[in-house]
Amino acid sequence: MAGAHRGAVVPSPLPERVERYGVVVRRWEADDAPALHAAVLANLEHLRPFMPWVAHEPLSLQQRRALIEGWTVEWAGGGDLTVGIWRGDRVLGSAGLHRRLGPDGLEIGYWVDRDHLRQGVATAAARALTDLAFTVPGIERVRICHDADDAASARVPARLGYLCLRDSPAAVPEAAAGPGEQRVWIVTRDQWATTAHRS
Numbered sequence: 001m002a003g004a005h006r007g008a009v010v011p012s013p014l015p016e017r018v019e020r021y022g023v024v025v026r027r028w029e030a031d032d033a034p035a036l037h038a039a040v041l042a043n044l045e046h047l048r049p050f051m052p053w054v055a056h057e058p059l060s061l062q063q064r065r066a067l068i069e070g071w072t073v074e075w076a077g078g079g080d081l082t083v084g085i086w087r088g089d090r091v092l093g094s095a096g097l098h099r100r101l102g103p104d105g106l107e108i109g110y111w112v113d114r115d116h117l118r119q120g121v122a123t124a125a126a127r128a129l130t131d132l133a134f135t136v137p138g139i140e141r142v143r144i145c146h147d148a149d150d151a152a153s154a155r156v157p158a159r160l161g162y163l164c165l166r167d168s169p170a171a172v173p174e175a176a177a178g179p180g181e182q183r184v185w186i187v188t189r190d191q192w193a194t195t196a197h198r199s
């Protein structure tokens with residue numbers, strides 16, 4: 001759904017919560033600031049090689065709250081959705097659905113807490129977010145990008161049945177990876193409906 005705003009078509013906010021595959025994936029809210037803050041501070045060295053925003057850490061708790069407020073404004077205006085990955089009251093990681101590839105696509109990003117690695121958390125969250133993305137009318141493709149030499153990140157889209165553009169660069173030419181630095185994976189609405197990612 002989309003609404004008119006100052007003459008332009010503005011997308012509706014993305015759905016803010018999905019619970020399945022053993023995780024709850026929900027939009028970060030102001031009250032979550034202490035939990036997000038603790039999780040980020042505990043993972044700075046784990047994330048530093050892969051997440052450029054770590055260069056701006058450590059933030060204060062007040063700055064963290066402001067960051068979440070910014071995410072909320074962005075989401076409410078139809079932009080990116082930034083979510084926590086939870087099991088009960090434990091933060092397992094963080095993820096996002098980003099509007100980086102035009103009106104008909106979304107990109108998933110994710111990181112997982114260092115004490116919860118290799119338990120299927122990233123795979124579950126990416127699977128849940130792909131499901132969620134395709135509940136949005138007009139979304140026809142979902143993308144995952146990561147450093148080409150990040151083997152753990154690559155396993156997530158591969159396992160979910162995403163197509164690596166290295167293998168089929170003509171599929172979405174405008175999403176072509178940078179010069180050997182990024183790997184780009186894509187799944188279309190039709191592929192998601194028919195692949196065996198739910199097994």
Ligand SMILES: CC(C)(COP(=O)(O)OP(=O)(O)OC[C@H]1O[C@@H](n2cnc3c(N)ncnc32)[C@H](O)[C@@H]1OP(=O)(O)O)[C@@H](O)C(=O)NCCC(=O)NCCS
Pocket residue numbers: 046047050051108109110111112113116117118119120121122123124145146150151152153155156159
């Ligand atoms: C990449 C990352 C999200 C994976 O999270 P995770 O919850 O441990 O991943 P999963 O448990 O769902 O495992 C997914 C696959 O990766 C494999 N894997 C996980 N860690 C691995 C590692 N260090 N080396 C090789 N393979 C690894 C798992 O065996 C699994 O493969 P399988 O499906 O063939 O069994 C996590 O390592 C991380 O937060 N990395 C730093 C941030 C990052 O790189 N984010 C990606 C940017 S989009």
